[in-house]
Amino acid sequence: DAGVTQSPTHLIKTRGQQVTLRCSPKSGHDTVSWYQQALGQGPQFIFQYYEEEERQRGNFPDRFSGHQFPNYSSELNVNALLLGDSALYLCASTPRVSSYTGELFFGEGSRLTVL
Amino acid sequence: DQQVKQNSPSLSVQEGRISILNCDYTNSMFDYFLWYKKYPAEGPTFLISISSIKDKNEDGRFTVFLNKSAKHLSLHIVPSQPGDSAVYFCAASGQGSQGNLIFGKGTKLSVKP
Numbered sequence: 736d737a738g739v740t741q742s743p744t745h746l747i748k749t750r751g752q753q754v755t756l757r758c759s760p761k762s763g764h765d766t767v768s769w770y771q772q773a774l775g776q777g778p779q780f781i782f783q784y785y786e787e788e789e790r791q792r793g794n795f796p797d798r799f800s801g802h803q804f805p806n807y808s809s810e811l812n813v814n815a816l817l818l819g820d821s822a823l824y825l826c827a828s829t830p831r832v833s834s835y836t837g838e839l840f841f842g843e844g845s846r847l848t849v850l
Numbered sequence: 851d852q853q854v855k856q857n858s859p860s861l862s863v864q865e866g867r868i869s870i871l872n873c874d875y876t877n878s879m880f881d882y883f884l885w886y887k888k889y890p891a892e893g894p895t896f897l898i899s900i901s902s903i904k905d906k907n908e909d910g911r912f913t914v915f916l917n918k919s920a921k922h923l924s925l926h927i928v929p930s931q932p933g934d935s936a937v938y939f940c941a942a943s944g945q946g947s948q949g950n951l952i953f954g955k956g957t958k959l960s961v962k963p
Contacts (some may be wrong), residue, residue, distance in 0.1 A: 777953030
């Protein structure tokens, strides 16, 4: 049973470029959340998708956008990259209809470096 | 302003002894608290959680205590093992905010043989 998978694992971009990160949720999960973890910080919530729509959003600018596909996989897009966007981007999945305990299943992350 | 705070960046403990990791929060509307463990080059993995209606939850060597009046929770690991060495994150969520966890900055635990 595959867990949450993310790609790419590492990438380097320059300021002003655009990046797309991809995530496949754990089997049986239909809800995907994205987090940004800067160096020395805890993960920070970006947004959450289920039923192919953004349902919740954290305090991130519109440069951060996403998409969810019918197979529940998801993409995170960041436009006009800034140096401060350098971070580990984590995808997490959960079944929406469940006895919710708050547990999220995280992927290993995509480490983005902006030069 | 941080809503979830882990004031100790690091903790070193001898193998077999107790590890106590602390976490404070400011938002009284949080109704679930969780601990995650993170090894280098891996994503965070869920460890244990507690509902705001409880004051203790135990799972094997791991126990989480919640003191709502003090807005404080702690994770106890007994006995500590070298494999427990990792970064531990405290997280909280509010009602209707499933999937939106507020994380602390983490505490790096080192368990020495």
